[in-house]
Amino acid sequence: MTFTDFDVDLFLRDYWQKKPMLIRNPWQAWANPVEPDELAGLACEEGVESRLIGRADGRWSVEHGPLAEDRFARMGAAPWTLLVQAVDMHVPGVAALIAPFRFVPNWRIDDVMVSYATDGGGVGAHYDQYDVFLIQGLGRRRWRLGQHCDADTPLLVQEDLRLLAQFDVTDEWVLEPGDILYVPPGVAHDGIAVGDDCMTYSVGFRAPSRSELVEQFCAHMVTDMVEDDRYADPDLRAQANPGEIDAAALARLQAMVMDAVGDPAAFARWFGTYNSERKYPELDFRPDEQIAAEDVRELVADGVALCRNPASRFAFVAQGGDAVTLFVDGQAHDCDGDAALLARQLCAADVLTLDPVLMEKEAAVSLIVTLYNEGSVSFDPEDGPQD
Incomplete structure (x- = not known):
């Protein structure tokens, strides 16, 4: 899916992380990519994160999946909402919704959550700590x-919902199929279905907190530290008051910490690895049969396209010259020359038709073999040339 009427530069300059934006049906041709019954089926599957949210007599209820197959038939007349996370991992048409938003770097993309609601259904007034594009799929x-919120904003905690104690409405719109609402972090919002069969696609973006970065990076660095790397003060002199921690000691102590975490190359490698970990690492996508280099060359020669696994995360960090470090699903791959060219191509496109000339290079083929056998890429004959 593509946009035909959307000014990316204007959006990034005036709206991204600044203020909400209503975008009326910018698609070349909007088509709802998943049907309600299919979404309900996903919510019944093991390994799919889902929630069923209802409200009756002023109280909210939350039920976590997997749901029983007959659960929806027993919902009754009260409004309810089904939320299913990471539907892009399971439905190619939903994964395709991400493509028009690639003006935001891939490492910032989280997933596409899909909601289905009956008339009056919603999840209450709340705010998120990340950017989100809310695409209306079906219904209205x-x-x-409302207002901008932060950690000091009063909340009403019901079940595991974090709802606003006060909601000051500033804008209101009704979205039709194909319309998009962009909501920056911290902006209060509340969506209520107008009629039945209301489906909304939430393209969400990750924004690691400072506390998360410090905690995770330091935990990573500590694993390689040795016990005998300790504070030392061979130039110690007697001081007037033994109870003082003097400036020189504090400077040494802080330097020990800063030297340990201040290596940009070490941080880049850690972050690329950490950030590229799969959302659900417990899921195993490795193929039943592994592939060999000769198989790769044969498939490419036949024009079969190479496809990224929608559940996989790809990113790279440029190194000196033409070299890059490719990060895929929590693994780092150091690449140069032809392998680096391939790594850049893999990060730029979900589906890639490879140049057979590139397959003459052992390093490039070896990279594909590794990624295929890890379940990060696959060859899909349907993406090759059609008769």
Whole structure:
């Protein structure tokens, strides 16, 4: 899917992480990519994160999946909402919704959550700590936006919902199929289905907190530290008051910490590895049969396209010259020359038709073999040339 009427530069300059934006049906041709029954089926599967949210008599209820197959038939007349996370991992048409938003770096993309709601259904007034594009898929939804919120904003905690104690409405729109609402981090919002069969696609973006970065990076660095790397003060002199921690000691102590975490190359390698870990690492996508170099060359010669696994995360960090470090699903691959060219291509496109000349290079073929056998890429004959 592509946009035909959307000014990326204007959006990034005036709206991204600044203020909400209503985008009326910018698609070349909007088509809802997943049907309600298919979404309900996903919510019944093991390994798929889902929630069923209802409200009756002023109280919210939350039920976590996997749901029983007959659960929806027993919902009754009260409004309810089904939320299913990471549907892009399971439905190619939903994964395709991410492509128009690639003006935001891939490492920032989280997943596409899909919601289905009956008339009046919603999840209450709340705010998120990340950017989100809310795409109306089926039916209509009334969105109300409000004040900017932060950690000091009073909340009402019901079940595991974090709802606003006060919601000051500033804007209100009804979205039709194909319409998009962009909501920056911290902006209060509340979406309510207008009629039945209301489906909304939430393209969410990750934004690691400072505390997360410090905690995770330091934990990573500590694993390689040795016990005998300790504070030393061979130039110690007697001081007037033995109870003082003097400036020289503090400077040494802080330098020990800063030297340990201040290596840009070490941070880049850690972050690329950490950030590229799969959202659900417990899921195993490795193929039943591994592939060999000669198989890769044969498939490429036949024009079969190489496809990234929608559940996989690809990113790279440029090194000196033409070299890059490719990060895929929590693994780092140091690449140069032809392998580096391939790594850049893999990060730029979900589906890649490879140049057979490139397959004459052992390093490039070896990279594909490794990624295929890890379940990060596959060859899909349907993406090759059609008769």
